[in-house]
Amino acid sequence: xxxxxxxxxxxxxxxxxxxxxxxxxxxxxxxxxxxxxxxxxxxxxxxxxxxxxxxxxxxxxxxxxxxxxxxxxxxxxxxxxxxxxxxxxxxxxxxxxxxxxxxxxxxxxxxxxxxxxxxxxxxxxxxxxxxxxxxxx
Numbered sequence: 001x002x003x004x005x006x007x008x009x010x011x012x013x014x015x016x017x018x019x020x021x022x023x024x025x026x027x028x029x030x031x032x033x034x035x036x037x038x039x040x041x042x043x044x045x046x047x048x049x050x051x052x053x054x055x056x057x058x059x060x061x062x063x064x065x066x067x068x069x070x071x072x073x074x075x076x077x078x079x080x081x082x083x084x085x086x087x088x089x090x091x092x093x094x095x096x097x098x099x100x101x102x103x104x105x106x107x108x109x110x111x112x113x114x115x116x117x118x119x120x121x122x123x124x125x126x127x128x129x130x131x132x133x134x135x136x137x
Contacts, residue, residue, distance in 0.1 A: 046108035053103040053116035058096035066114035
């Protein structure tokens with residue numbers, strides 16, 4: 001089953017077959033204007049990487065780079081993705097003073113970077129309200 005066949009079946013209201021009729025519709029590509037794709041090449045605001053903080057063991061004297069943009073694949077630490085996706089947001093560099101386990105912010109809304117201050121509760125609440133409002137549209 002391919003995307004073109006599925007879309008053709010949906011357009012012709014044919015739910016039992018997913019084959020495209022030979023001459024009814026021209027072949028569609030994924031980049032067609034039928035699929036509106038919102039692309040945000042660069043962001044100026046951090047995006048939440050997760051809703052809950054990351055529990056991380058830090059080593060004394062070691063330098064860390066906390067991802068402040070939310071685009072890194074190695075959360076909560078930076079992997080350099082911000083250079084392409086959020087060049088205006090740079091990572092926060094910090095050094096652990098002793099061996100300890102801490103909670104590092106994942107929602108990127110903390111006022112005590114890079115440590116969690118409970119701001120994720122506001123993010124969770126905002127997302128829940130947005131979801132409930134979406135149910136009644």
